[in-house]
Amino acid sequence: MRKIFLPLLVITAALFAYSPYYINQAPYESTMLLVQKIFYYHFATWMAGATAVIVCGVASGYYLFKGSVVADRVAVATAELGVIFGAFGLISGTLWGRKAWGTWWAGDARVSMALVAELIFIGYLLVRKYGGPGSEKLSAAMGVFGAATAPFIYKSVDWWRTIHPKTSVMSSLNDTPGGVIMWNIVLFCTLAFMLLLTVVLAARMRLEELRADLDRLYLEAED
Amino acid sequence: MFARVALLVLKKDIAIELRSYEIISTTTFFAAACVTIFSFAFTRDDETMAMSAAGIVWIAIAFSGTLALSRTFERERYGETLKALLLAPASRPAIYVGKLLGILCLIFATEILVVPMVALMFQSPLFNRPGMLLGLLVTGTIGYAAVGTLFAAMLVRARTRDVMLPILLYPITIPVIIAGVEGTTALMLSPPDEAMASLWLALLAFFDVVFVTLSLWMFEPLMTE
Amino acid sequence: MSDPDAFDRVDLTDLSRNFGRRRAVSRVSLALRRGDILGLLGPNGAGKSTLLSMLATLVTPTSGTIAYGRWNTKEHGVEIRRRLGVLGHELHLYPELSARENLQFFADLYDLRDAGVVERALDQAGLTERADDQVSSFSRGMRQRLALERSLMHQPTLVLLDEPFTGLDDRAVGIVTQRFRGLAAAGAILVVATHDLDVADGLITRMAVMQAGKLLLATDSGTNVRQQYRALVGAA
Known part of the structure; x- marks a missing residue:
């Protein structure tokens, strides 16, 4: 990971630098005009956030049952990223x-569930910060339950009569004029955010x- | 064997509670106090206020449930009897189920007071379909208590347990509460929207399966430090 | 002990447990055999409780292993716990229940079919007359003896005792030490963590002194406890 970290960082930066130009090329959406362009970043963030949440859940479960310290590190890093992207x-x-x-806050199902x-x-x-000794396990349980509610959040829109775009929003893009380029931009931004997630996760x-190394040194100094 | 241990723990919890009636009386009183406060906050002379009854029932259940959870496990912490239970050569998930059954008894007892009280104070048609209301209450309470029992049990060894329990429990159980509120609201419409209520009931049953499975699965690794 | 399946030794190998940056137990190696009464001594915070919790399977070691004969905690948790008796610093009793109810509950939980087991334990604790009184009305000494008998009801092979003499008067200490000797003679392994060096002297057959998580001394003698302890830890 350390070898490819720098190239990855450069690529991510380049993608982000180019993304405004690319988004600018997208056709104006007929009713929302400029504001519609938020969507490209909005959708991409949620993809990255959802990925972080699912990775956190899996890593938490793995830590609980296998006691893997690396899994615990992945879980805490992805939990933080999930909160930031969220x-x-x-x-x-x-x-x-x-x-x-x-309206700023429509009380709509998916927004509410995303907030949850x-x-x-x-x-x-x-709980990790204030739970005291052994809080790693407490937070791992939180991670597993959090990831378990994620599919519910995704499907909540279909169950709840609501104003949020249905999960079919992406496929309907193909039928609108300029849909293909919109699709490409969405994918491009998603890729950029996924790379950002990877890079920050690696750094984290x-x-x-390093923290674990420091702890180990403290312990050795004690011996 | 599994059922024997679970029932043993349940029987013991009931025996302790019957000595003092402490938890049952404090939680039902707390629930009644919640409902009374809500009645001041929400009562106007129109229909929408009657509809808020669904939300009030479930919020009162969630709040008083937290109280029952933390008091029940405070009893197991004092004297470190939870450790004694874990030290027994019995299936640990069975111990979890025993504690869960005890919590369920307490919350159901609270509901017997809270639901009629809300129906009365808010003039709400809560009992349009008593059978379905019962179904919603039972499934919703199981989902809530399943997560609550797991978290309260593992927080026994944390110093900050009193704040941590609501912090951990409420976000995870919000979907359960939402489903309970939506289902109950559907039952209060005239005519009652049974199709809608069944959908939420099914969703609650689904949550019960997911939450109980996850809890049984995680209880053992969570209880060892 | 009439338990042919049970382990007859417990081996701790290079056992450590950290809590963050604090090393509670550091590289402890010990071998316990049947008939041992090991005195686990050391100042507060020496790691005695953590060591006992690890032996009780409640705390997992950060590194190192504990072998209960050919069993290990991960695969044989239930078998080990069936032969494990623990008297904690907190007493593992329900104050709202009577002495008899407490014992009956744990007898059922341990699946002890022998009907006389509760009465025998009450008799041993000297509480037959107050069997139906709530534990909350008992003095510390009475609770201590009840808790001790509760933890011995299932005739455990490995007995872990954290400060078993707290709150006991001289006569009770005499009875309890006699009970410990009887258990060891019957083939149990006893680990007694205590600050009470005078009582320990003469009772224990081996001593282990811990300080700051480390094992300073493990010796096969149980006499001159105070002198040896002073030489290692300083004034006690």
């Missing part, structure tokens, strides 16, 4: 909602490793 997704979503539905997921992972970080893992 916060960005909520903010960009609120801006979008202001323009699209004329955000709360679960903030809870993960809180490194930090945890």
Whole structure:
């Protein structure tokens, strides 16, 4: 990972640098005009956030049953990233909602459930920080339950009569004029955010490793 | 063997509670106090207020449930009897189920007071379909208590357990509470929307399966430090 | 002991447990055999409780292993716990229940079919007359003896005792030490963590002194406890 870290960082930076130009090429959406362009980042953040949440859940479960320290590091790093991407997704979503539905907070199902997921992972970080000794296991349970609610959040839109775009929003893009280029931009931004997730995760893992090394040195100094 | 241990733990919890009636009386009183406060906050003379009854029932259940959970496990912490239970050569998931059954008894007892009280104070048609309401209450309570028992048990060894329990429990159980509220609201419409209520009931049953399975699965590794 | 399946030795190999940056137990190696009464001594925070918790399978070691004969905690948890008696610092009793109810509950939980087991334990604890009183009305000494008998009801092979003499008067200490000797003679392995060096002297057959997580001394003698302890730890 350390060998490819720098190239990966450069690629990610380049993708992000280019993304505004690329988004600019997309056709204006007929009713929402400029604001619609938030969507490209909004969707991509949620993809990255959801990935982080699922990785966190799997890593937490693996840590609980196998006692793997590396899995625990992955879990804490992805929980933090999930919270950060989630916060960005909520903010960009609120801006979008202001323009699209004329209200900042519509109380709509998916938004509410996304907020719930955000709360679960903030809870993960809180218990980790304030839970005292053994809090790694407590937070791991939180991670598993958090990831278990993720599919529910995804499907909630279909169960709940609501104003949020259905999960079919992506496939309907193909039928609108300029749909193909919109699709490409969405994929491009998603790729950029996924790479960002990978890069930050790697850096965060490194930090945890150094922390563990420091702990080990403290222990050895004691001996 | 599994059922024997679970029932043994349940029987012991009931025997302790019957000595003092402490948890049952404090939680039902707390639930009644919650409902009374809500009645001041929400009562106006129109239909929408009657509809808020569904939300109030479930919030009162969630709040008083937290109280029952933390008091029940405070009893196991004092004297470190939870450790004694874990030291027994019995299946640990069975011990979890025994504690869960005890919590369920307490919350059901609270509901027997809370639901009629809300129906009365808010003039709400809560009992349009008593059978379905019962189904929603039972499935919703199981989902809530399953997660609650797991987290309260593992928080026994944390110093900050009193704050941590709601912090961990509420976000995870919000979907359960939402499903309970939506289902109950559907039952209060005139005519009651039975199709809608069954959908939420099915969803709650699904949550029960997921949460109980996850809890049984994680209880053992979570209880060893 | 009439338990042919049970382990007859417990081996701790290079056992460590960290809590974050604090090393609670550091590289402890010990071998316990049947008939041993091991005195586990050391100042507060020496790691005695953590070591006992690891032996009780409640805390997993950060590194190192504990072998219960040919069993290990991971695969044989239930078998090990069936032969494990633990008297904690907190007493593992329900104060709201009576002495008899406490014992009956744990007898059922351990699946002890012998009907007389509860009465015998009450008799041993000297509580036959107060069997139906709530434990909350008992003095510390009475609770201590009840808790001790509770932890011995299933005739465990490995007995872990954390401060078993707390709150006991001289006469009770005499009875309890006699009970420990009887258990060891019957083939149990006893580990007694205590600050009470005078009582330990003469009772224990081996001593292990811990400080700051490390094992300073493990010797096969149980006499001159105070002198040896002072020489290692300083004034006690």
